[in-house]
Amino acid sequence: MLVAAAFVPTPPLLVPEIAGGSAAADEELRQACRAAVARLLDADVDHVVIVGQAPEDGTLDGSWDWRRFGVEAPASAPARSLPLGPAIGDWLLATAGRPIPAVRHHGVTVALPAQACAARGRELAGTRDRVALLVCGDGSACRSEKAPGSLDPSAAAWDDAALAALRDADAAALLRLDPMEGARLMAAGRAPWQVLAGAAGPGAFEAAIDWADAPYGVMYVVGTWLRKESA
Amino acid sequence: MTLAFRDKVLPVRGSLVMAIVNRTPDSFYDRGRTYALEPALEHADLAVEAGAHIVDIGGVKAGPGPEVTTAEEVDRVLPFVEALRTRHPRIVISVDTYRAAVADAVLRAGADLINDAWQCPDPELPSVVASYDAGLVCTHAGGQSPRTRPHRVEYDDVVDDVETVLCRLAEAAVAAGVRRASILIDPGHDFGKNSRHSLAVTSGLPQLVATGWPVLVALSRKSFLGEVLDVPADDRLEGTLAATAVSAWLGARVFRAHDVAATVRALRVVDAIAGNRDLAVGRRGLA
Numbered sequence: 001m002l003v004a005a006a007f008v009p010t011p012p013l014l015v016p017e018i019a020g021g022s023a024a025a026d027e028e029l030r031q032a033c034r035a036a037v038a039r040l041l042d043a044d045v046d047h048v049v050i051v052g053q054a055p056e057d058g059t060l061d062g063s064w065d066w067r068r069f070g071v072e073a074p075a076s077a078p079a080r081s082l083p084l085g086p087a088i089g090d091w092l093l094a095t096a097g098r099p100i101p102a103v104r105h106h107g108v109t110v111a112l113p114a115q116a117c118a119a120r121g122r123e124l125a126g127t128r129d130r131v132a133l134l135v136c137g138d139g140s141a142c143r144s145e146k147a148p149g150s151l152d153p154s155a156a157a158w159d160d161a162a163l164a165a166l167r168d169a170d171a172a173a174l175l176r177l178d179p180m181e182g183a184r185l186m187a188a189g190r191a192p193w194q195v196l197a198g199a200a201g202p203g204a205f206e207a208a209i210d211w212a213d214a215p216y217g218v219m220y221v222v223g224t225w226l227r228k229e230s231a
Numbered sequence: 232m233t234l235a236f237r238d239k240v241l242p243v244r245g246s247l248v249m250a251i252v253n254r255t256p257d258s259f260y261d262r263g264r265t266y267a268l269e270p271a272l273e274h275a276d277l278a279v280e281a282g283a284h285i286v287d288i289g290g291v292k293a294g295p296g297p298e299v300t301t302a303e304e305v306d307r308v309l310p311f312v313e314a315l316r317t318r319h320p321r322i323v324i325s326v327d328t329y330r331a332a333v334a335d336a337v338l339r340a341g342a343d344l345i346n347d348a349w350q351c352p353d354p355e356l357p358s359v360v361a362s363y364d365a366g367l368v369c370t371h372a373g374g375q376s377p378r379t380r381p382h383r384v385e386y387d388d389v390v391d392d393v394e395t396v397l398c399r400l401a402e403a404a405v406a407a408g409v410r411r412a413s414i415l416i417d418p419g420h421d422f423g424k425n426s427r428h429s430l431a432v433t434s435g436l437p438q439l440v441a442t443g444w445p446v447l448v449a450l451s452r453k454s455f456l457g458e459v460l461d462v463p464a465d466d467r468l469e470g471t472l473a474a475t476a477v478s479a480w481l482g483a484r485v486f487r488a489h490d491v492a493a494t495v496r497a498l499r500v501v502d503a504i505a506g507n508r509d510l511a512v513g514r515r516g517l518a
Contacts, residue, residue, distance in 0.1 A: 012383055018427075021461065068385035070427025084383055141382055148382035150295040186382065 002125040002199040003227045004043035005133040006036040007166060009220035010052065010088040010188060012069050032211035032222040037092050037134065039208075039224045046129035047102040048093065051195045052085020052136035053188045054107025057120075061105070064091040083107060085136040085188060093134065101132075108191040110183050114175050117191050121198025135196045137189025139163070139219025140182075147217020149186045158185055159219040162193065169207035169225050171197035189221070196225070204228045232445060232484075235412045236343035236366035239323045241284055245507040246479050246498040249285040249325060249346075249487040250278030251451065254307040258292045260452045260464045260489055271311055272318065279319055282495035286319075287346055287487060288312060288337075289327035293422075295378050304328065305336045316341035325368075329377050331355035338363040344413075346370075346487075348422060348449075349377040351400055361408030368415045368447055369400035371432075373423020381423050389428045390435030393418045394442060401444050415485060416444040421453045429455035433478060440482030449487035450474045451494075472497045480505065 014030055016023035040048070054060060062080030064087035082090055086105045093100050106124060108117055125131045139159040142152035158181060165173035174197035182190030205225035212221045234241040241247055252275050256263040265271040275286050290307035291299045299307075308326055315324055325344035326337045331353045334345045338359070344366035347356055351369065360367045371393040373384055386392050397416040404414055418432040418439060432439075439446050450456070456470035457463065468490055475486055475494055479501040488494040502508035 010383075012425075068387065069383075070386075070389065070425055070431055084385065148380045150380075 001128070001131060001227075002201070002203070003045055003130045003132060003229075004040045005135055005196050005199070005205075005225045006040040006223070007135040007137070007189070007193065007196065008033045008036060008088065008092060008222055009138045009218070010085045010136050011138070011216070011218060011220065012066070012084065013216075014088060015066055015091060017071050018066055018069050029211055029215075029220060029222070033092055034096065036210050036222050036224050037096055038098075039226065040132050040134060041096065041098060041100065043132060043226060044130060045101055045132040047104065048100065048132045048134055049124050050086050050089035050093070050103060050105045050134045050136065051124070051192045052083065052087075052089060052107060053110055053191055054083040054086065055109065056107060057109050057112060058107060059104065060086055060107045064088070064094070085192065089134040089136040106195075108195055110188070110191060111179070112191050114177070114179060114194050117194035118175055118198030121195040122201065124195070125199035125201075131199070133196055133199055135189075135192045137192040138187060139189055139214070139221060140185035140187045141218040142185050143214040143219060144217040147214075149217075152185055154181070155185050155219075158182065158187065159214070162187075162189065162219075163209075163212055163221055166193070166221055166223060167207055167209050169200070169205040171200045171202075187219075200225060233412055234366070234415070234445060234484075235410065236323055237364050239321065239343050241323065245502040246483075247284040247485045248282060248491055248495050248498065249287045249447070249485055250275065250283035250491045251287055251289070251487060251489050252278070252311070253289045253292075254311055255289060255292045257296050258289065259294060268310055268314065272314055275315055276318070278491040279322055281492040283322075283491045285323040285325050285344065285485070286315060287325040287327050288315075290333070291328070291378070293348060293378065295380065301330055301332050304330065304333050308333065309336055309340055312337045312340045312342050325366075329353055329356070331359045334359045338365050344368065348372065348417070348419065350374065350396065350419075351403075352377055357404040357407035357409055360404070360413075364410065364413070366413040366415065367404050367409050368417050369397055369404060370417040370422065371396050371419040373419070375423040381421075381425060384423055384425060384428070386428060389424065389431050390438050393432055393435075394438055397439065397444065398442055414444060415447040416442070417447040417449060420448065420450055421455055424455075426455035426458040429453070430459075433474060434481075436478055436481035436483055445485065446483045447485035447487065448475075448478045448483045450478065451487060451489045468493060476501050
């Protein structure tokens with residue numbers, strides 16, 4: 001049963017070693033992610049599933065590894081590196097500064113249809129355990145002239161719909177996000193968010209948004225869904 | 232090592248400078264300064280006078296922007312190539328394009344070299360270049376579509392990837408009939424790369440030089456220098472010259488530059504240190 005979910009964006013610049021001298025400029029975003037992860041871990045969970053976009057669907061093995069972004073190799077580099085989205089989640093958990101429960105990693109492709117994402121979510125959360133999802137993904141990457149995908153006039157509306165669904169803990173609305181349009185707008189969060197929607201099912205969740213903005217033309221949303229549990 | 236583009240043969244030793252002339256209204260640094268024909272020709276005259284060996288004409292901004300059709304691109308670059316050929320019969324004229332149709336038009340008008348910055352997305356390009364016995368720059372762009380920005384690009388090893396891709400492109404050009412002495416390789420700083428990747432390909436230049444293909448670098452006022460220094464394009468001259476000097480020392484041969492006079496002077500010093508250039512004046516302690 002899904003008891004808690006945190007959603008975080010996945011820009012490499014979230015990692016101070018990658019951002020270098022401009023790391024401090026994004027500390028507020030980083031702290032928002034840390035706060036959301038802390039609430040997730042506070043929810044008395046048995047295990048955490050990290051979900052993010054990946055080249056292939058399914059269980060992932062490995063750890064975060066920033067060499068692929070041009071950072072010099074650390075003393076102990078992992079044997080297998082995770083794709084960016086799950087890697088960001090893995091890094092946030094590993095650096096949370098507190099004991100963490102068992103962690104699994106799960107990848108979903110940019111092309112996975114909404115209902116398949118939802119089914120994946122139901123499967124991941126459908127155990128007797130108290131499951132938490134750490135959902136790693138972003139809104140569109142087309143919010144300004146300088147954005148990675150340049151300004152796209154339909155990006156803001158797409159992001160607004162996603163943000164409203166996340167803010168209202170509205171699983172049905174998340175599932176209405178169009179995969180084709182999401183891919184066109186380079187939104188790495190569409191599939192992971194729809195996994196969250198499936199995992200949440202019809203249950204009632206208390207949503208909180210810590211951060212929502214597109215400072216570099218990519219929409220970042222940080223927050224949590226915590227299950228409303230009867231006393 | 233000799234470079235030959237059509238009937239032009241460039242010096243065997245030392246560094247060569249390729250002057251940038253953009254016939255675009257919107258390129259990142261010059262922002263339309265040489266969009267009109269007359270200012271562009273004056274700019275080219277000054278560059279040749281300052282010591283440029285090659286003049287590189289671009290008709291399409293590298294970054295995203297309004298679509299420029301093939302016809303529009305030809306309209307922007309062709310009159311300039313024709314006029315420049317008349318004014319400077321022996322200068323090497325390069326055109327920055329990834330389109331075979333544009334290459335065909337400018338080579339017919341007397342251009343010598345095609346500078347493809349986008350990893351050869353047009354499969355006809357090498358054979359068009361070969362049909363004029365012209366030169367070709369093969370550039371690594373990380374497989375990105377032309378005029379797109381890098382977004383969270385990753386490499387197992389960026390220098391290995393650049394080497395592999397550029398050797399493949401260069402051999403494909405040879406297979407299409409381009410002479411070996413007419414091919415340059417360019418690691419494509421900023422193209423399909425974050426700034427750390429661009430720094431890595433700079434320090435990794437010896438690996439590219441070791442392939443035997445002459446290396447061109449386009450460093451001028453680029454974003455990776457801006458991110459090292461946190462300064463806008465207008466304030467990147469010193470960074471450009473530092474990267475230029477280091478790249479020359481590591482074996483790059485051709486330098487694509489906005490600031491031709493400054494770049495020529497910096498490279499003359501590097502070439503002198505490397506023993507590839509004699510003193511212009513040798514009087515100190517010698518009188």
